[in-house]
Amino acid sequence: MDIDRMSLRRLRKAIQENDISFPVPVPIFPKQSRADIQWKLVELYFVCNWSPARIGERYQMTSERVRQVISQWVPRAAVLSYLQKVYRQIDAEDKRDVASKTVST
Secondary structure, eight states, X not given: OOGGGSOHHHHHHHHHXXXXXXXXXXXXXXXXXXXXXXXXXXXXXXXXXXXHHHXXXXXXXXXXXXXXXXXXXHHXXXXXXXXXXXXXXXXXXXXXXXXXXXXXX
16 A cells, blocks of 8 residues: 555545554644645644645635645655554454464365
8 A cells, every 4th residue: 555645535534544653743844835834734634634625714725725735745754654554463363263264275
């Protein structure tokens, strides 16, 4: 799963379902546009589940511009390992189920 290639909606769902880790505090990348509010846009979108339109109203930006800022933040955060796939540990019962299916086939 390439995090930086996921759609923003899919990435938000994965973050909210704890399939992708999300950094706290949200890192700021000063060389990207709107670094002054970038982290706020990212947090409102991914953590608070705000729509780009609602965020845009709050910060006097178009929803498309909000998506652009967030879309620029995602690949940088992924490259620097701020966003990572969460690998779940299989509990003992699941391991027994997997082992029994492997042995019986």
